[in-house]
Amino acid sequence: MEYPINYDSPAELREFLESANLSMKKRFGQNFLVNKGGREKIISFLRFSADDSVWEIGPGLGAMTWHLLEGGADVRAFEIDHGFIGQLKEFYGEIPNFSLTEGDFLKNFKKMRDDASASPDYILGNLPYVSGSVMIAEIVRSAIKPSGMVFTLQKEVGHRMAAEPGGKEYSGFSLVCQSKYDVFLRGELKPGSFYPRPAVQSVIVEMRPHNRFEPEDANIYYDLIDDLFLSRRKKISNNLVSGKLASKIGKQAASEALKSSGIDGGRRAETLSVADVELLSRTFAEFAK
């Protein structure tokens, strides 16, 4: 399969965009990966086989899509930019194992988030810096559970995803990501790998389902994470009585749930491991019955 355009030449991409009357939109976090080695590296971490179903979030002009199609994947791409959508149809529209879902990924995802049978085998995305973390959190919190996901993101966001308890980078987002997935940092991509050059460094992140634990009640589990991190400086005992769960089950029940979990209420949220939160969520689920 030939490239439909030269994905590795910023000059040719600029010329192509001009001739097709397309512009890059900052609000959609548009930076094309113009480094073939980088794209191959990302694809190698996805570890898909021919005929596997792969969702691609934000295909842009299809630089990553080309590698997926070349590998025989059954690709469903989600793109918001009308100009790019037109080009993707022209480039790949005739290929039977390519389909395109137009519009905001988050809006389209909402319609299938509770349907585990809608899960693709894999998800790939060189995500917009502005909304990448929201997209990942939505996927993790949903019933969709692929066998692997690989994302390119702002370096700091990737480091938060993989962070261990106790450090500055550890946050509710780390706990959300690690609730169902092992998170691996797979190397950095310099600004020069993209056109236009972003102001930030990027990192490749691989996520694999660990299947060590499945939240008994996903709503309680993820509300609990939000509540625990209401204020990083406060003790979890204080955060838990002012959070969403306390307003549902009552402050008294929230205090008792914490006590009966055996976890010290004087701790700060950033010291809690995934296992601690799992334990807490089970006790809260008991008190919510």
Ligand code: SAM
């Ligand atoms: N995949 C291409 C590449 O690697 O060269 C482009 C990656 S670019 C960083 C992000 C892409 O996501 C853009 O094509 C942008 O239009 C698209 N995008 C941004 N927000 C989106 C959203 N909410 N839903 C779907 N696509 C989105």
